[in-house]
Amino acid sequence: MTRTADLTLETIELEQDGRVLTARIVAPPLNFVTIAVVRDLDRLTAAADRDDSVGAIILTGGLPGRFLTHADPRALTGMIELPHPFVPARVAAPLLRAGSLALRIPGAADTIERVGGGLGAGLVWGHRWKRTTLRMNRSGVVYLAAINGPALGGGHEIALACDLRYAADAEHVQFGQIESLANLIPGGGGTQRLIRLVGAAKAIELTLEGAPVSAQEAHRLGLVHHLTTPDQLLPETHTTATRLAARNPVVVAEAKRAIYFGTDKSLARALDAEQAAFVSTGTTPAATRTTHAFFDDLDRLGDTPFLADPKPWINGTRIDQTTR
Numbered sequence: 362m363t364r365t366a367d368l369t370l371e372t373i374e375l376e377q378d379g380r381v382l383t384a385r386i387v388a389p390p391l392n393f394v395t396i397a398v399v400r401d402l403d404r405l406t407a408a409a410d411r412d413d414s415v416g417a418i419i420l421t422g423g424l425p426g427r428f429l430t431h432a433d434p435r436a437l438t439g440m441i442e443l444p445h446p447f448v449p450a451r452v453a454a455p456l457l458r459a460g461s462l463a464l465r466i467p468g469a470a471d472t473i474e475r476v477g478g479g480l481g482a483g484l485v486w487g488h489r490w491k492r493t494t495l496r497m498n499r500s501g502v503v504y505l506a507a508i509n510g511p512a513l514g515g516g517h518e519i520a521l522a523c524d525l526r527y528a529a530d531a532e533h534v535q536f537g538q539i540e541s542l543a544n545l546i547p548g549g550g551g552t553q554r555l556i557r558l559v560g561a562a563k564a565i566e567l568t569l570e571g572a573p574v575s576a577q578e579a580h581r582l583g584l585v586h587h588l589t590t591p592d593q594l595l596p597e598t599h600t601t602a603t604r605l606a607a608r609n610p611v612v613v614a615e616a617k618r619a620i621y622f623g624t625d626k627s628l629a630r631a632l633d634a635e636q637a638a639f640v641s642t643g644t645t646p647a648a649t650r651t652t653h654a655f656f657d658d659l660d661r662l663g664d665t666p667f668l669a670d671p672k673p674w675i676n677g678t679r680i681d682q683t684t685r
């Protein structure tokens with residue numbers, strides 16, 4: 362099987378260090394989220410799910426001072442400028458569902474992207490975007506964004522799809538859903554992820570205002586987990602990625618699914634799903650090895666190791682949990 366790090370991608374440069382894969386996105390001149398970027402992210406995330414050597418992926422901008430600026434306006438123009446009447450959302454919804462089903466046919470996406478003109482390319486772009494970000498949220502791989510430049514609109518939505526967000530505390534690093542300024546609303550998950558992160562009141566303000574906010578304000582709002590100096594952004598993100606890459610991928614995937622998708626269920630059903638995942642994670646071979654190590658430490662320390670000697674457990678060096 363080809364390692365994820367050996368993929369040849371048009372817009373992403375890959376470098377693997379242990380179980381951490383750093384993905385630098387390079388889409389000159391402005392690092393927009395282009396059709397090619399989403400295609401490459403789709404390939405990258407699918408490959409990572411099949412690669413047991415990858416436990417965490419860091420997404421960062423590969424151009425100086427640029428993360429993912431926003432969605433490529435040229436791709437949007439290919440859809441918006443076509444002659445058409447006004448289409449209400451209630452009419453668009455079933456058409457998009459039908460299109461999504463058609464795009465699941467093997468080879469259909471590539472064909473439509475190639476021969477479908479601006480509209481076809483745009484539909485495939487949106488289909489891949491949704492598929493990719495949902496895959497990230499279900500994955501046993503931890504995704505971390507190391508945000509080294511503007512993350513607006515679609516770039517912000519890609520960052521929000523990551524599990525953890527680190528940002529450089531610098532003036533050029535800004536966050537926001539700017540679509541209302543362009544007579545649109547977010548189309549890559551922004552409204553749904555914002556409400557889950559910051560609540561309805563702040564989500565509606567950020568979406569309607571559209572004005573970017575600073576890295577410090579994004580941190581205060583909870584959009585960013587940690588701020589760093591620009592020179593420490595990648596080292597600090599990598600340190601966290603290394604630690605989290607040592608977690609069992611079944612545990613990572615089940616925890617992410619319970620948190621990201623549990624709010625779509627009633628509380629009773631969400632609790633049932635959590636318990637099922639709890640039982641499932643306890644049946645992995647890694648769980649058996651971990652239990653033995655825990656009781657060895659309990660006997661040796663006379664107390665729970667999570668209090669008496671937590672560091673090797675937190676760093677993932679006490680026992681190998683990475684094998685499924």
